[in-house]
Amino acid sequence: MSTGAASTLVVDLDGTLLRTDVLWEAISELARRKPLLLLLVPLVALGGRPRLKRWLARQVQLDWDALPLNDEVLAFIRAAKAQGRTVILATAAVQPWATAIAERVGCFDSVIGTRQTNLSGSAKLEHLRRYLDGAPFDYIGDRGVDIPLWRAAERAYIVGDASRYERSLGKSFAGSFARPIARFRDWRSFLRLHHWSKNLLVLVPIALAHRLSDGSALLHAVLAAILLSIVASALYIFNDVVDLPSDRIHPRKRQRPLARGAISLQSAWIALTLSLAVGMIAAITLLPPEAFALLALYGVGSAAYSLLLKRIALVDVLVLAGLYVLRIAIGGAATHTELSPWLLGFALLFFTSLALLKRHTEVIHLRANNARIEQQRPYTERDELFLLAMGIGTAMAAVVILILYLASDRVRTLYTHPDALWLILPLMLWWLMRMWRSSVRGELEGDPLSAALGDPWSLAVGATIAAIVLIVAR
Numbered sequence: 001m002s003t004g005a006a007s008t009l010v011v012d013l014d015g016t017l018l019r020t021d022v023l024w025e026a027i028s029e030l031a032r033r034k035p036l037l038l039l040l041v042p043l044v045a046l047g048g049r050p051r052l053k054r055w056l057a058r059q060v061q062l063d064w065d066a067l068p069l070n071d072e073v074l075a076f077i078r079a080a081k082a083q084g085r086t087v088i089l090a091t092a093a094v095q096p097w098a099t100a101i102a103e104r105v106g107c108f109d110s111v112i113g114t115r116q117t118n119l120s121g122s123a124k125l126e127h128l129r130r131y132l133d134g135a136p137f138d139y140i141g142d143r144g145v146d147i148p149l150w151r152a153a154e155r156a157y158i159v160g161d162a163s164r165y166e167r168s169l170g171k172s173f174a175g176s177f178a179r180p181i182a183r184f185r186d187w188r189s190f191l192r193l194h195h196w197s198k199n200l201l202v203l204v205p206i207a208l209a210h211r212l213s214d215g216s217a218l219l220h221a222v223l224a225a226i227l228l229s230i231v232a233s234a235l236y237i238f239n240d241v242v243d244l245p246s247d248r249i250h251p252r253k254r255q256r257p258l259a260r261g262a263i264s265l266q267s268a269w270i271a272l273t274l275s276l277a278v279g280m281i282a283a284i285t286l287l288p289p290e291a292f293a294l295l296a297l298y299g300v301g302s303a304a305y306s307l308l309l310k311r312i313a314l315v316d317v318l319v320l321a322g323l324y325v326l327r328i329a330i331g332g333a334a335t336h337t338e339l340s341p342w343l344l345g346f347a348l349l350f351f352t353s354l355a356l357l358k359r360h361t362e363v364i365h366l367r368a369n370n371a372r373i374e375q376q377r378p379y380t381e382r383d384e385l386f387l388l389a390m391g392i393g394t395a396m397a398a399v400v401i402l403i404l405y406l407a408s409d410r411v412r413t414l415y416t417h418p419d420a421l422w423l424i425l426p427l428m429l430w431w432l433m434r435m436w437r438s439s440v441r442g443e444l445e446g447d448p449l450s451a452a453l454g455d456p457w458s459l460a461v462g463a464t465i466a467a468i469v470l471i472v473a474r
Contacts, residue, residue, distance in 0.1 A: 013091035024265035202331035356391035
């Protein structure tokens with residue numbers, strides 16, 4: 001691609017030189033470091049974008065070396081610089097942010113950033129004309145707000161789809177640079193739609209209480225599961241935003257839609273806000289107060305886990321287990337179904353074992369790939385045997401609770417053939433041993449429940465256990 005004819009090349013920052021937006025990076029960093037101040041962002045924004053940017057610049061310090069550059073644009077800039085052209089970084093980002101990026105790149109002659117007026121669109125064009133004293137320039141931008149600059153430029157370049165703006169621009173672009181495009185599968189992965197099946201745990205209370213034939217209870221349970229799924233998607237997005245710096249350098253997570261730039265931070269925050277608002281407003285309107293309170297507790301617990309608790313050894317696995325138990329509790333509250341101590345005790349130990357299994361799997365894979373243990377995870381290779389022992393121990397403790405329950409008098413009042421329920425025991429033992437063996441052998445990847453939902457043997461075991469319970473129910 002030709003580097004152009006005008007002696008001056010002007011380059012935009014957000015979405016052009018950077019494959020991200022500094023404003024949204026700053027908001028995300030605020031969420032990581034000072035989450036309570038997020039509540040002030042809408043109020044500060046009422047004073048205009050320049051005020052918001054200056055306020056954020058005072059609150060957080062970004063890691064400029066970690067922000068992803070567009071390598072194709074950077075190579076173009078360096079080629080222009082090698083030809084002796086003047087290269088200017090002109091951006092709506094505040095001056096200190098723009099200067100920091102320019103110093104990192106090291107090939108800009110001048111840096112123009114926002115001070116009092118937000119330098120985007122026509123305001124940026126007017127400033128450039130005064131700065132260049134009317135001299136011609138080439139311009140690289142990425143979005144509709146850059147149309148006035150593209151029109152005024154001698155040669156216009158775009159990061160993204162050139163055909164999107166050429167009609168309104170009235171001329172062809174001199175060149176274009178690639179940008180990742182978010183597809184349906186990216187949004188499906190980003191919203192973790194495949195994790196919605198976990199929220200079927202909401203149905204467990206009415207299933208064990210033999211109330212699946214109760215239309216009202218089933219409707220409320222399904223409604224609670226849907227609303228929980230919507231809120232959970234928002235919280236998964238929040239977790240991705242918080243983990244973004246580490247995900248960008250992780251051997252596997254760097255392929256997530258947000259980490260590789262297919263979905264922008266701005267889109268992520270919009271989706272997060274909408275999902276959380278829709279889920280919580282619908283919940284407070286449609287669910288019993290107790291169910292809404294538990295859903296709110298789930299949200300607070302999940303956010304606290306993303307921000308802090310996942311960095312505290314053992315607390316992280318207990319919180320993960322607690323979030324699964326809360327799913328069951330939400331189902332009980334939504335359908336006014338009492339939860340037995342047997343169920344709560346079994347669920348807590350069972351899901352604690354799965355949380356330990358998740359951590360054990362992470363340690364195994366990071367060791368096998370010769371990768372460093374993530375700084376936000378509190379486990380090292382030395383914890384491998386500890387995680388294995390505690391995980392198998394809690395799994396067996398859950399099995400013991402199941403045995404005690406099957407031997408109790410309560411079972412005989414709920415099931416016509418209670419002895420048939422003992423068939424569940426070998427199935428449960430086999431599945432737990434198989435999962436832990438897979439982790440030890442390095443064959444298990446990611447979340448154990450997600451892996452189980454994609455495993456035919458696990459699905460067969462789950463279906464068999466469910467069939468046994470339903471067949472022998474009174």
